[in-house]
Amino acid sequence: MEAIGIKLRAARVQWQLTLREVEERSSRLATQWGNPAYRISASWLDRVERENRGLSATKLIVLASVYGLTAEQMLGLCPDSTVLPMQTEKVSSPNATLLLEEGALEQRAKLWLPDKLVTDAPPASTTLLPTEDGTIPTHYRRGIIGQLDRTLEPMIRAGSIVLIDTQKRAIAGRKEWNHEFDRPIYFLLTRTGYVSGFCELDKESEWLTLIPHALSFETNKRWRYRKEIEVVGTVAGVFSRRFA
Numbered sequence: 389m390e391a392i393g394i395k396l397r398a399a400r401v402q403w404q405l406t407l408r409e410v411e412e413r414s415s416r417l418a419t420q421w422g423n424p425a426y427r428i429s430a431s432w433l434d435r436v437e438r439e440n441r442g443l444s445a446t447k448l449i450v451l452a453s454v455y456g457l458t459a460e461q462m463l464g465l466c467p468d469s470t471v472l473p474m475q476t477e478k479v480s481s482p483n484a485t486l487l488l489e490e491g492a493l494e495q496r497a498k499l500w501l502p503d504k505l506v507t508d509a510p511p512a513s514t515t516l517l518p519t520e521d522g523t524i525p526t527h528y529r530r531g532i533i534g535q536l537d538r539t540l541e542p543m544i545r546a547g548s549i550v551l552i553d554t555q556k557r558a559i560a561g562r563k564e565w566n567h568e569f570d571r572p573i574y575f576l577l578t579r580t581g582y583v584s585g586f587c588e589l590d591k592e593s594e595w596l597t598l599i600p601h602a603l604s605f606e607t608n609k610r611w612r613y614r615k616e617i618e619v620v621g622t623v624a625g626v627f628s629r630r631f632a
Contacts, residue, residue, distance in 0.1 A: 392441075393438060393439060393441065394440065410428060410433055414450050414454060427450075510533070510534065510547040511532060511535070513534040513537065514532065514533050514582040515531060516552075517531060528552060528553060530550070531575050531582065532549055533547060533548045533550065533584060534547075538606055539583065539604060540584065541604050543568065543569075543601050544584075544626055545628050545629070547629055548629065550584065550625065552575045552620055552623055555621070556621055557620075559587050559588070560572045568586075568602070572587075573585065573586060573622065574621070575622075576596075576617050577618045577620055578611060579616060582620070583609070585598045585599060
């Protein structure tokens with residue numbers, strides 16, 4: 389593939405990633421996808437960029453995932469294409485802190501977090517917001533941590549707005565996370581209302597325990613799993629704010 393190395397390097401520089409960071413991210417993907425063939429070494433990528441070597445579809449898929457390339461941008465790596473990686477919007481860089489003032493990313497942010505959600509006072513109790521067609525993907529919902537809900541403080545403050553992935557409802561075991569920032573946070577429905585926090589299941593999957601943050605003053609709470617409590621989904625994003 390003529391000049392593909394130049395295009396790949398341009399995409400990597402656009403994202404402000406080092407060769408070693410690409411290797412580390414590809415290693416995580418190889419582990420998640422269960423195939424060591426997805427791992428990309430820093431030395432191999434360096435040769436591809438310098439010598440314009442060809443690469444397999446497997447390697448292209450990994451690099452597209454690491455660089456966040458769309459299908460059109462992937463085609464831009466092919467010869468004679470008019471879509472170049474450098475045309476990717478600057479706001480997509482994961483290693484840069486940017487103020488979202490314009491562009492597609494700013495527009496998507498406003499879809500999932502309208503101004504009204506930010507300016508209105510949060511409710512007293514944790515609440516699941518109504519579905520609004522066309523604003524966010526159908527398997528996502530939004531919720532607000534109530535003013536009286538201190539379960540995850542100080543990590544997630546009362547009044548925060550959360551984005552919930554309803555396709556991820558399985559309670560993760562202890563081996564699936566390493567620390568509190570890696571530990572899944574769940575949004576749940578009980579007979580008396582909504583709650584959010586870390587969760588544990590007993591060995592028989594009969595009882596679900598809501599675990600507060602270690603610095604919170606809240607205590608553990610327990611319900612019969614799928615009889616007294618249901619998992620709405622896993623928290624995928626958090627907008628934290630202060631309220632009067």
